[in-house]
Amino acid sequence: MYIRRKFIHKENLRQALSEVVNAILRTRMQDIWGEGTTACASDSKKFGSWDQNLMAEWHIRYRGRGVMIYWHVEKNSTCIYSQLKSCSSSEVAAMMEGLLRHCTEMEVEKNYVDTHGQSEVAFAFCHLLGFQLMPRFKAIHSQKLYRPEPELGDLYSNLTPVLTRPINWELIRQQYDQMMKYATALRLGTAETEAILKRFTRNSSHPTYRALGELGKAIKTIFLCEYLHSEEIRREIHEG
Helix, strand or coil, X not given: XXXXXXXXXXXXXXXXXXXXXXHHHHHCCHHHHCCCXXXXXXXXXXXXCCCCCCCCEECCCCCCEEEEEEEEEECCCCEEEEXXXXXXXXXXXXXXXXXXXXXXXXXXXXXXXXXXXXXXXXXXXXXXXXXXXXXCCCCHHHCCEEECCHHXXXXXXXXXXXXXXXXXXXXXXXXXXXXXXXXXXXXHCCCCHHHXXXXXXXXXXXXXXXXXXXXXHHHHHHHHXXXXXXHHHHHHHHHC
């Protein structure tokens, strides 16, 4: 009650944090911090909490009861967004939520994540929304490259072990309007990222979900080729 009388609630606190972050971004000395950046990194951290907390869950990987805080930190170490999430909720949804709702003056173009913060659908949504998703894959050796056309497999005989089926471009064409509708809903905030991803996960045969997967496979294949080809990109992602 004391805190509420002081008008310290979620909206006011987030607005205050946004003002602080914007002031930091404006007043940084370029001689020390360098020029402004358009890249950020996002990841979660587990915090222990009481059993009575409604969001507290047992974390399978880290053990113990607690909650997760998902952070978005820009390249020069200022946190531009943080959010509370349960241990079992999607890191992909939290990643996209932070990119869209950070409410600061920073223009995010690239986002570095770990293996848990990416998926093929995430690649598709980030591409439609104008972000470049740059994950660090833990099991890079198990990743596959999707062919753009069926007959192109014969041209790259040395890549046969890592090549798989061709992209279904026709499905992407058919569902393009629907994919843009969902991407626009996310950008405008008329739908929550977590809700859309849960809806698709429950019905994996949904044509729009399959089309997003196909688009994501194409974007992911392009990213993997650039990642494996360029040492500079690999260094950038690991540094981020």
